Amino acid sequence: MGIETKLGNLGAVTTSLEKAVGWSRTRAMWPLLTGLACCAIEMMASQAADYDMSRFGMELMRASPRQSDLLIVAGRVSRKMAPVLRRLYDQMPEPKWVIAMGDCCSCGGVFNNYAIVPGVDEIMPVDVYIAGCPPRPEGLIHGILTLHDKVMAEKLA
Amino acid sequence: MSEAEATLSALKQELEQRVLDSIEFRDQLTAVLPPEAVVEACQFLKQRGYDLLIGLTASDHWPELPRFEMLYQLFSTEKNSLIGLSVRLEGEEPKVPSIESVYRNANWHEREVFDMFGIDFPGHSDLRRILMPMDWEGHPLRRDYPLGYEEVQFTFNYDEIEKRKKYAKD
Amino acid sequence: MSENQMEISVDELRGLVSERALEGETMILNMGPQHPSTHGVLRLILELDGETVVNCVPDIGFLHTGIEKNMEALTFEKALVMTDRMDYLNNLGNNLCYCLAVEKLVDLDVPPRAQVARVLLTELTRIASHLLWLGTHALDLAAMSVFLYTFREREILLDIFEMCSGQRMMTSYFRPGGLWRDLPQGFEQAVTQFLELFPERIREYESLLTENPIYIERTKGIGVISSEEALEIGLTGPNLRATGIPFDMRKARPYSGYEQFEFEVPTETHGDVYDRYLVRMEEMRQSLRIVRQALDKLPDGPTRSNNRKFVPPPRSELGHSMEAVIHHFKLWTEGFSAPEGTVYVPVESPRGVLGCFLVGDGGPKPRRVHFRTPSFANLQALPMLSRGHLVADIVAIISSLDPIIGDVDR
Numbered sequence: 116m117g118i119e120t121k122l123g124n125l126g127a128v129t130t131s132l133e134k135a136v137g138w139s140r141t142r143a144m145w146p147l148l149t150g151l152a153c154c155a156i157e158m159m160a161s162q163a164a165d166y167d168m169s170r171f172g173m174e175l176m177r178a179s180p181r182q183s184d185l186l187i188v189a190g191r192v193s194r195k196m197a198p199v200l201r202r203l204y205d206q207m208p209e210p211k212w213v214i215a216m217g218d219c220c221s222c223g224g225v226f227n228n229y230a231i232v233p234g235v236d237e238i239m240p241v242d243v244y245i246a247g248c249p250p251r252p253e254g255l256i257h258g259i260l261t262l263h264d265k266v267m268a269e270k271l272a
Numbered sequence: 273m274s275e276a277e278a279t280l281s282a283l284k285q286e287l288e289q290r291v292l293d294s295i296e297f298r299d300q301l302t303a304v305l306p307p308e309a310v311v312e313a314c315q316f317l318k319q320r321g322y323d324l325l326i327g328l329t330a331s332d333h334w335p336e337l338p339r340f341e342m343l344y345q346l347f348s349t350e351k352n353s354l355i356g357l358s359v360r361l362e363g364e365e366p367k368v369p370s371i372e373s374v375y376r377n378a379n380w381h382e383r384e385v386f387d388m389f390g391i392d393f394p395g396h397s398d399l400r401r402i403l404m405p406m407d408w409e410g411h412p413l414r415r416d417y418p419l420g421y422e423e424v425q426f427t428f429n430y431d432e433i434e435k436r437k438k439y440a441k442d
Numbered sequence: 443m444s445e446n447q448m449e450i451s452v453d454e455l456r457g458l459v460s461e462r463a464l465e466g467e468t469m470i471l472n473m474g475p476q477h478p479s480t481h482g483v484l485r486l487i488l489e490l491d492g493e494t495v496v497n498c499v500p501d502i503g504f505l506h507t508g509i510e511k512n513m514e515a516l517t518f519e520k521a522l523v524m525t526d527r528m529d530y531l532n533n534l535g536n537n538l539c540y541c542l543a544v545e546k547l548v549d550l551d552v553p554p555r556a557q558v559a560r561v562l563l564t565e566l567t568r569i570a571s572h573l574l575w576l577g578t579h580a581l582d583l584a585a586m587s588v589f590l591y592t593f594r595e596r597e598i599l600l601d602i603f604e605m606c607s608g609q610r611m612m613t614s615y616f617r618p619g620g621l622w623r624d625l626p627q628g629f630e631q632a633v634t635q636f637l638e639l640f641p642e643r644i645r646e647y648e649s650l651l652t653e654n655p656i657y658i659e660r661t662k663g664i665g666v667i668s669s670e671e672a673l674e675i676g677l678t679g680p681n682l683r684a685t686g687i688p689f690d691m692r693k694a695r696p697y698s699g700y701e702q703f704e705f706e707v708p709t710e711t712h713g714d715v716y717d718r719y720l721v722r723m724e725e726m727r728q729s730l731r732i733v734r735q736a737l738d739k740l741p742d743g744p745t746r747s748n749n750r751k752f753v754p755p756p757r758s759e760l761g762h763s764m765e766a767v768i769h770h771f772k773l774w775t776e777g778f779s780a781p782e783g784t785v786y787v788p789v790e791s792p793r794g795v796l797g798c799f800l801v802g803d804g805g806p807k808p809r810r811v812h813f814r815t816p817s818f819a820n821l822q823a824l825p826m827l828s829r830g831h832l833v834a835d836i837v838a839i840i841s842s843l844d845p846i847i848g849d850v851d852r
Contacts, residue, residue, distance in 0.1 A: 153530035156574070160593055178477070178478040225523060227512070228507075229412055231508065345799075
C-alpha cells in the first residue's frame with residue numbers, strides 16, 4: 116500500500132511471495148508425455164486445435180521427466196507398468212503434481228481383475244482425480260484448472 | 273461341396289485314422305486331432321493353399337476332462353476359405369508340438385498361450401512369458417486361477433475398506 | 443514390486459541378440475515404455491552398431507488388462523462394454539466383431555436397417571482411425587501441422603458418434619441383435635455435411651505430404667518387406683496390401699451386408715513406409731464411398747431383432763405385457779444362454795484382420811473369449827522390418843505399422 120502510492124506509475128506491482136510463486140508455477144506447468152491407453156487419445160485431442168491446452172500454459176509436453184513438473188496419468192496402470200511409473204515419478208524434480216485422468220487410474224475403472232492396479236494412488240500421491248471413461252477434453256481442462264487453484268493456494272512453509 | 277469340406281476330406285485321407293472327429297457348427301468346419309498329428313496336418317494344409325494362420329488360442333474346460341483345448345484357424349487367401357483344428361489335451365503337463373516351423377507367426381501366439389495357460393510347446397524357439405511380468409507365478413487364464421477381484425467400496429462399507437486400502441504417502 | 447524385473451541380464455538375452463553384443467562390440471539400448479514416439483507403452487531393446495540397428499526385441503505386456511478373463515465373468519451383453527477398450531481407436535469395429543460372433547453363436551437375426559447402419563458407422567470409425575494414424579505418423583516425422591488438421595476432422599466424427607450413443611469414444615452402440623437405439627434425428631444431415639467437406643481435406647493432407655521431398659526421403663525404401671515374407675509373418679491389413687496382395691476380409695468373406703457395396707481395395711507394390719501411407723490415404727477415400735452408398739441405401743424398419751429370448755423388450759411394453767416383464771427380468775438378471783460350441787468370426791479392422799473366438803458352454807457367460815488382434819500379429823514383423831536401418835527410421839517404421847498397444851496387450 117505504502118510503496119505503491121510512492122511509486123505511482125513506475126510499473127511496479129506488490130504482492131505476497133506465495134501468490135507470486137503460485138502464479139509462476141501455474142502459468143507454465145509442463146506435463147510429462149505419459150499417455151498409457153484410451154485416455155491418452157483424449158489428452159492428445161485436448162492438446163490439439165479444438166480444445167487447446169496451450170492457452171493454459173501447456174504449450175508442449177516434455178518427453179523427459181527431468182524437465183517436467185506435472186504427471187498426467189492417462190490410462191490404465193497394469194502391474195507390469197507400475198514400477199516404471201513410480202520410477203518416472205521419482206525422477207521428476209520438486210515441485211511436482213499428479214493428475215489421475217480417467218476412471219482406470221482413479222479407482223480401477225471398468226476392470227476389476229488381477230492385471231490392473233486399482234487406482235494409481237496406491238503408487239503415488241495424487242492431487243486431482245478426473246472422472247470419465249474417457250473424460251471429455253473439457254473435463255481434463257477443468258481438472259487442470261482445479262489443480263491451478265490448488266497450487267495457487269499452497270503455502271510455502 | 274465347398275472348399276473347406278473338400279479339404280477336410282482330403283485331410284482325412286492323408287492322415288487316415290488320426291483325424292479323430294470333424295465338427296460342423298454354424299457353417300464352420302473343425303477337425304479334431306491328437307497332439308502328435310498337428311504339425312503334419314498343418315504342413316498338409318499349407319501345401320493345399322492355406323497360407324495364413326489367422327487364429328491360435330486355447331480354452332480351459334475345467335472341471336471337464338480332457339481339460340485344455342487348443343484351437344487353430346487357418347485361412348486361404350486365394351480360395352477365401354477358413355478351416356479350424358482342435359486338439360484336446362490333458363491337464364497335468366499339457367504339451368503340443370509347436371507349429372512355428374510351418375507358420376512363422378505362431379511364435380508370439382504360442383508364447384501367449386504358454387503365458388496364460390501353461391501349455392508347453394516343444395520345438396518352439398523362444399518360449400518365455402510375453403504379457404505378464406517375467407517373475408509372475410501362475411497362469412492367469414486357467415479357470416482355477418482367481419479373477420483377482422477387489423471388493424467395491426460403497427457407502428455402507430466405506431470405513432472398513434478405507435482401513436485396509438493402501439495409499440502411497442509419498 | 444522390485445525394480446529388478448526391468449533389468450534383464452545379459453544371459454537372458456543370449457538367444458535373442460547377436461554374439462557381438464555379448465562381447466561388447468555392439469551396444470544394447472532400451473527404448474523404454476515411456477517414449478514420445480512409441481505409440482503407447484511399447485518397450486524395444488535395440489542392439490545398435492553405431493547408429494544402425496542389428497536387432498530389435500520388442501517387450502510387450504505393459505498394458506495387459508486381463509480383458510479376456512474379465513469377459514468370462516460377465517454375461518454376453520455386459521461383456522460388450524469391454525470390447526471398446528481393446529483397440530481404442532476402432533471402438534465400433536470391435537463392437538461389431540463381438541456382436542457378429544455372439545449372433546452367430548446363438549443364431550440371432552439382424553434387421554436390414556441395423557446392418558446398413560453398422561456398415562456406415564464402422565466405415566466412419568475406419569476414417570477416424572486413419573485420421574489419427576496420419577496425425578501421429580506425421581507428428582513422429584516432425585510435421586506437426588498435419589496433426590492439428592486431422593484432429594479437427596476427427597472432432598466432427600466424434601460429434602457424430604456422440605449424437606448416436608452419447609459417448610465420444612467408448613460407444614458400445616452395437617448390441618447383439620442390432621443397434622442399442624435408433625439413429626437420432628440430425629444424423630443424416632451431419633453425415634451429409636461431413637461427406638461434402640471431407641474430400642477436399644484429403645487433398646489438403648496429400649498436398650502437404652505426398653510430394654514433400656523431406657517426407658519422401660524419410661519414408662521411401664524404409665522398412666521394406668516382400669509379400670511372401672509378409673504372409674509368413676502374419677501381417678494383414680494395409681501393411682499387407684502395400685506389398686501387393688489384395689486381401690481384404692470385407693471382400694473375402696463379407697459380413698453384415700458388405701457384399702452390397704461397391705468399393706475397391708487399394709494396393710501398392712514396394713511394401714515400404716511410403717506405400718503404406720498411400721494405401722491408407724486411398725482407403726479413406728474408399729470408406730467415404732461406402733458411407734455415401736450406405737446413406738442412400740438406409741432402409742426404414744426396426745433397428746434391433748425382435749427375438750425376445752435374447753433382446754430385452756422396450757420399456758414401453760413393460761406396462762401392459764406380462765411376457766415382456768418376464769423376458770426383461772430374465773435377460774437383465776441372468777442373461778441369455780448360449781449353446782455349446784465354438785465360433786470364429788474374422789472382420790477387417792483398420793489395422794488388419796480382427797477375429798473373435800467365442801466358446802459357449804450352455805450357460806449365460808462365455809467360457810472363453812479370445813480376440814486375434816491385428817496389432818499383436820503385425821508387431822511380430824518389427825524385428826524383420828528394422829534390421830539394417832538407423833534409429834531414426836525405427837520411429838517411422840513403428841508408426842507405419844500402426845500398432846495400438848491396447849490391441850497388442852488386451
